[in-house]
Amino acid sequence: MGEITVLHYLVVAAALFILGVIGVLTRRNVVIILMSIELILNAVNLNLVAFSRLYGLHGQVFSIFVITDAAAEAAVGLGILIAFFRNKETINVDEIDLLKW
Amino acid sequence: MLSYLQSYLGGDALTPGQAGNQLWALIYILVIFAGVSVVVMAMNWIERKALAHMQVRLGPMRVGPHGLLQPIADALKLMLKEDIIPARADSFVFWIAPLIGLLSAFTVYIVIPFGPTQAVTDMNIGILFMLGVSSLSVLGVVMAGWASNSNYPLIGALRSSAQMVSYEVAMGLAVVSAVLMTSVGGIGMYDVAGDGIGTLSMIGIVQAQQAQHVWFLFKFFPLGLIAFFIFAVAMIAETNRAPFDLPEAESELTAGFHTEYSGLRWSLFMLAEYAAMVAVSSIAVTLWLGGWLRPFPNALAGPTWDFIFSLFPGLTFLALGAIGMFGFVRMPAHPFFRVQKLGLGGFAAVLALIGVLLLAIPFAARGHEGTILAGFAAGLSAVYWFIAKVAVFMYLYIWYRATFPRYRFDQLMSVGWKVLLPIALAVLIATAAVGVLIPVIQVWFKGRAG
């Protein structure tokens, strides 16, 4: 348990990022895929905020933009999900394989 | 440690959290936790009594004199009741949902300033922290409704999550307009930092009101009043109380999201609800009603007025004791009532004793400015005024409940989105505009005069 440097935060962020990627690539449930995307975005946020310790507040400002983006993404993604569920009664990505129905 | 304690009691130190004094902060947290729990129990009794008297009935009368021990009996009963988890419920989520609600309701007390130093800590994002943490209670409600695996709780949960999320928007905008006022100097007003920068810290907001010689309720009249009104409406909706108690609308959804809960877990929901009521009332008091400041801290300044206003806590307790004594005297002298009569008399005597003690403190502290005792007396006065203001809100909660019918869900939503939100936005813009314009006009006038 030495001094905590920015690198420590970066490692945590990288781990979260990879977890998110695994979730996106392997799960079938759209809701959980969207949550995994949130994990990825959060990993990025953590990176940005950690770097703001080194390079000034720009990172924090950017992380706020990322959060905004995440909100927009979640809203639209879940909207699509609901529209989709209404038509197909499934939320598994590998069953969403038609361009129209 | 000791020196900090001395300076803290003397009243010219930082809050324990700011000073980094963990032990003292821990004590403070325990005190607040116990205090809030006691207040919730007392509130339970007061609500039932006040509501009963508004509705031409007596309320609890059997357990203890005038039902004074009723909350304790209820708490005991709830603790002993079977804790039912429905067969097809998701037991983990079902188990954790009330804890989330309780946690979010109690966590906000960290930043509530009961006095200039009487807070666990003072964050520079205090008000944001409060809004954020109190918004987490939605999660508990949603999870409770979902985990019960039943239609009524599910509808209740959907309703309440939609309601709380919608009213948070109007609430947040109203809060922002108050926060703007911390930085905006008006005619004859100056901001706390002196450089036009506002503050989000709860203590800073109250200090700004002191420095600007005005409660934000009356600042930029009527803008502050409107913002306060919006907050006051939104906070009732946030805490799911009448007339916005749709999530637990008894006549429609039996009990809403906690239909399937029983015993201790149900009482945790109740505890969370009342704790949240006190918490949002504290926000309102801090932002618009001058927090711990006594009435007219600047117009009636000076040690004499300070002394007079510091008599109020003792007088209040004496008055309560007198009411108790009145009840004691009025109670029939039949042996059947002996225990109750003695209990009430004892209770009144204790109240009166506390009153006398509280009266003695300012008398003893008079003329000893700068000592620990004087600091203690000042802190006592501050906490008293804060609690008194919150108590008014709690009474209003009861009063609303006795008076208003319940809104329908779509009406509630349209009130939130189509009435409160536009007004809140308009007030926000107007506050900002007035704040910018007034200094300009002042400068212009000065230029003309000079």
Next chain:
Amino acid sequence: MTDPTTTLSRNPLDLDESRTFLDANELVINMGPQHPATHGVLRVILKLDGEKVLGTECVIGYLHRGVEKIAENRTYTMFNPYVDRMDYVAAVSNALGYCEAVEKLLNVEAPPRARYIRSILTELNRIASHQLWLGTHALDIGAMTPLFYTFRDREEILKIFEKYCGARLTTHAFRIGGCQYETYDGFEKDVLNFLQFVAPKIDEYEELLTTNRIWVERTKNIGVISAKDCIALGVTGPVLRASGVKWDLRKAQPYAAYKDFDFEIPIGQNGDTYDRYIVRMAEMRQSLRIIRQAVDAIPEGPIMAKVPKVIKPAVGEIYHSIEAPKGELGYFIVSDGSTQPYRVRVRPPSFVNLQALDLMVRGALVADVIAVIGTLDIVLGEVDR
């Protein structure tokens, strides 16, 4: 809109488990029989789209006691107390209808004093019934306090009943041919005191509700029913009058002593829940007016007509109806010449009015169903009999 009986499956609770909120055409909720807002044991099966009501189906009979069948095994006199148990909040009206029907069958007429006493008690009972309705209706909409106010004031009426005949709720006050009891000493004074007492109280209820924004929003344009639909469905009472039809049996075919009294029939225009509220409040005031006139003009004389000890009406049938607090309460009695009726059929206003529920709540929200059930003022004892 489709007919709910065809859109709802025969067994509405047999749901497809995979169906959920989103394909919500199929959300079926079972309201009652143990639901706080169904005024007893009414079970309403709601078919919902989200919170929008697509159709309803009332399941009744949870309080069925076979009152009509019991009548066939009792003598005319013995059956009299049973009618009190139908609409138990307006027991006096029930008894009045039954007694007058049998009197009509026997071709006797109650003496004037008995008729006046009957009118007074029935109108008092109407006020009590409306008060109870107001309290529970307001409670359904979320206003707690009126319930306690109305119960406090209803208590005064029940006290008068108790003093008069010894019973508070199921009074059994009237007999075939008149009244069993002469009024007690100070009856008139008690009633007049009550009138003095209750008039400001009615204003008090109105103060709490009439102009209350939330109350108005919750009741205006909710559960609207047109006069045409009312007549088609046979809806009577305040519900009909709120739709703008000036129909009150007390005026249309006066019974008891009503033709001697001067009173108005309050009507509404929109036929919504708010109008029904206003109409009932006005009716309470009119009842006060009737009672005052009746007490002032109450004649002296006997209280029982000459009725044989054993009531044995001639072969025949009769239909007699009165204006109960909830609407037209009719008794159809067939006599086969014996001491027991061959058949008694009750036309209960609650039962008929309840049929309008589906029409009134189509397209409304769940919360409106509560309000509409409240505003129909049904008593399940009368619906199920």
Next chain:
Amino acid sequence: MTPIATPFFFYLLAGTMIIGGVLVITRRNAVHSALALIVALLAQAGMYLMLYAPFVAAVQIILYAGGIMVLFLFVIMLVNLERAQKERQFNRIWPVGLLSAFALGLLFVGVYSKGKTLLPSEMMQIPESSNTQEIARYLYGNYMFAFEIASLLLLVAIIGAVVMAKKRI
């Protein structure tokens, strides 16, 4: 205010976040996933506090935990997941996905071990007490344009979500 027991809290929060993240991608029940994600997000807010970013922490709690996750839970409740729970949880190409994620991990390890010397060794002294004000200056100064675009993005998202989710427009 000096942060206390920093390594302890760092490892506590980091552990919570990682465990939360693992739970998010492995739970059968989407509600449990959401719960784990909320815990991870709150832990991350704690980390922001340790990084002297209180405003971002507050935004994280208000927006993520109080807003976005409620949205998620709302949708999970609307969409019946009981069937999805009984089915296979991972798609057929999951080994490929895992492999590529692993490769990405290796890439990170490589970059960090090579590039850590590039980082400045000294942390900047960020005034914590005026953090919010500083962020405001940046947001309404340097990043004004980006801020406006973000608001436009949100507007588009609102309209999009309404169009998508509404049954009959």
